[in-house]
Amino acid sequence: MRRFVLRRVAYAAVSLFLLSVTIFLFVRVTGDPTVLLVEPGASKADLDALRHELGLDRSLAVQYGTFVRDLVRGDFGRSFYYRTPVLELYISRLPNSLMLAVAAMAFSLLIGIPSGIMAAVRVGGWWDRAGKIFALLGLSMPSFWVGLLLILFFSVYLGWLPSSGSGTPLHVIMPAFALGWYFAAAHMRLARSSMLEVLGSEYVKLARLKGLSEARVIAKHAFKNALIPVLTLAGINLVLMVNVAVVVETVFAWPGIGRLLYEGIAFRDFPVVQATVILGGSMIVVVNLVIDLLYAVIDPRIRYER
């Protein structure tokens, strides 16, 4: 077990290292950021001065060394554009992203779990068939189009909800729906298959043999166990939502991390892009590591695998 843990932690560390190198290198081939930062018609001397100030005139190895040293200290550098520490920017946007992700997750679970369970209980029935169509549509409709349709209907025709921005609880409804739509379909599929598996298990048969009513069997015995895989997936998806929300955030002008990354790329704001992608990637590496380890704790067979 100890060897397994060490190996997995080492893998995660290698991933993080490769991630930092990849991002660092890619970001430097996007082009010269100083050109976008100065007034048009600035002299070459001005540009050189700015490059020197931002440390872009040093060799790549030195730049990377400085970058990693600062990273270890928790310093992600200063934004070229905003001239404030990147971590501050990131943390100022994080609550918005988390709020959107949590709302989208709540929505996806509220839709996905009950509909998935009902589809499994009445397998082959009309609800099951309607659910299949819903899942297919959910997995096929791009989130940003769902967002645009929502704006069209609820903002333009009905005038009920604000089409963009943030600040009130009303602002979060449509972005959360657009972002959660795809995940609702995914959670529904998993809830259905997980419930079907549980309903075929020995202890559910026993509960039925004991003479419990069908409602009681489903509510007390099957439901809770069917929920475990769905909630595991939901945990992974929550991290994913924070990081894939960029298109939905653009549709609704939602000031989250996705927007920050997008603006960073548009302004060639290296530190912002580096920090956003590295922090996002690290979140996923860590979540994957935790899940691997949890699985190993639950299922000993995985530990001895090569």
Place this chain on the structure above:
Amino acid sequence: MSVSPAPASPSPVAALPVPRRVAAFRTEGFPMLPIAILVTLALLAIFAELIAPHNPEIGSLGQRFKPPAWIAGGSTQHLLGTDHIGRDVMSRLIFGARVSMMVGFMAVIIAGVLGSALGILSGYLGGWVDQVIMRLTDTWLALPALTFAIFLAAIVGPSEWNIVIILGAVYWTRYARVIRGEVLSLKERDFVRLAIVAGCSKWTIMRRHLLPNVANTAIVLATLMLGVVIVSEAALSFLGVGVPPPKPAWGLMLADGKKGLMAGYWWLTVFPGVCIVLMVLAANLLGDWLRVKLDPQLRQL
């Protein structure tokens, strides 16, 4: 996650002699709808010049924001209306099918070739080659795919071919993972051992013995990836880092349509989206069907 897939046994369909394999396709549930949608879109894409009533990139400002023909103010000149600079929506949709098809298929092929090659190398050679490829795959997987694609698109600038290469470079990991897992079990099988005994080189074994055995899986994955790739292309174009204007791409049309959204010009938002959904839906349905037919091992995916 780093849990390797369970050892795969060859799929029953693949094991059948050739005539029965063909017969297996004729069984119930042949996906007529998705095939019909994809064939229609392919025909539109190929013969766009002949079918489209107007030039998709040139409009007349006098014809701005004309609604579809069946609504007051619309004309049969522009069946599905016009956009913010008076271009015919239907013509743009037809030419947009070409962009989506081209980007979708090419990106899936590039990702498939790259991922399958790396998967076979990684699985068969093992050792440090395996380590390097798998750590690279892990790293790639840690980057949210769409974010990574936006990031790369910003580096190389917007163009159709850049998008193809970027999406290929982003989505190869799934092939690499799945195919490596399959090769790991295939290489323990007798026919591979016999090939080694017969003196085949590693290259020959990978090309002649392993590649044909993982082809089914690669095809199923490719069909399932088609939908993902098309949505990604639309998202990149929507964000302005994909296919450059004035090219008619569906994602770009949605971005343009947003300009008329608040004024209630719904046709600019609804029609391109419906096209994207139809194509993705068709790819997903076909992929699901192929998965069941060709590769029972992938059913749980």
